[in-house]
Amino acid sequence: MRLTTLSTLTVLALLAAGCASRAPEPSATNAATAPRAIPESRIGLRTADVSEASPVRPIVPVRAQPGEAPLPVRPYPGSPPVIPHSVDGLLPITAKENACVGCHDPANAGDSEATPIPASHFEAGKLDNRRYLCIFCHVPQTKATPLVENTFKP
Ligand code: HEC
Numbered sequence: 755m756r757l758t759t760l761s762t763l764t765v766l767a768l769l770a771a772g773c774a775s776r777a778p779e780p781s782a783t784n785a786a787t788a789p790r791a792i793p794e795s796r797i798g799l800r801t802a803d804v805s806e807a808s809p810v811r812p813i814v815p816v817r818a819q820p821g822e823a824p825l826p827v828r829p830y831p832g833s834p835p836v837i838p839h840s841v842d843g844l845l846p847i848t849a850k851e852n853a854c855v856g857c858h859d860p861a862n863a864g865d866s867e868a869t870p871i872p873a874s875h876f877e878a879g880k881l882d883n884r885r886y887l888c889i890f891c892h893v894p895q896t897k898a899t900p901l902v903e904n905t906f907k908p
């Protein structure tokens with residue numbers, strides 16, 4: 755019994771020693787490979803310390819009512835046009851209510867003078883479910899200075 759305990763201890767001690775000897779040597783800090791610290795003020799797009807509250811510029815949404823603003827310029831063929839009018843009172847889009855369809859449905863678009871929802875959004879004569887949430891692709895606009903330069907090329 756005693757011998758067993760002793761030999762177990764010995765095995766453990768040897769294992770510990772083995773592990774210790776295999777542990778990597780702490781290497782001398784190499785200035786070239788050591789990671790450089792990024793100052794907290796440069797972690798995000800806002801140039802302030804991450805732990806500090808900084809003033810947020812208000813987002814001023816487009817106020818034009820449907821029909822008041824000119825049609826938006828499309829950045830490239832096939833891009834979803836931005837919403838040129840206010841969406842106040844039109845959101846949220848729910849399973850039961852979709853104000854956008856009310857005006858943009860090809861059946862009603864003539865009266866509302868809204869661009870009819872194109873054929874690409876329909877499947878077997880019905881609005882494709884994947885197109886139901888219009889604001890997934892069509893977004894309202896705001897006048898804002900881009901935080902980063904947009905280098906996208908279609
Ligand atoms: C009261 C009717 C009405 C409602 C509701 C409405 N729209 Fe419009 N929409 C218009 C009209 C009219 C235009 C034509 C441009 C303008 O505003 O003068 C237009 C233009 C657009 C355009 C640009 C089309 C183009 O040819 O470039 C998009 C995109 C759009 N709306 C999306 C939406 C979305 C998304 C919703 C729901 C959040 C919505 N609209 C709700 C009437 C409406």
Ligand code: HEC
Nearest residue numbers: 832833834854858869870871872874885886887888890891
């Ligand atoms: C998955 C993305 C997506 C969703 C969701 C979507 N659209 Fe579009 N939409 C597009 C794209 C991309 C275009 C431009 C290419 C095209 O005409 O198919 C477009 C074009 C349009 C146009 C311009 C048609 C024209 O003749 O130039 C209107 C109006 C429009 N969509 C309305 C809507 C409405 C209203 C909804 C919601 C019921 C909606 N879209 C949902 C992607 C989307």
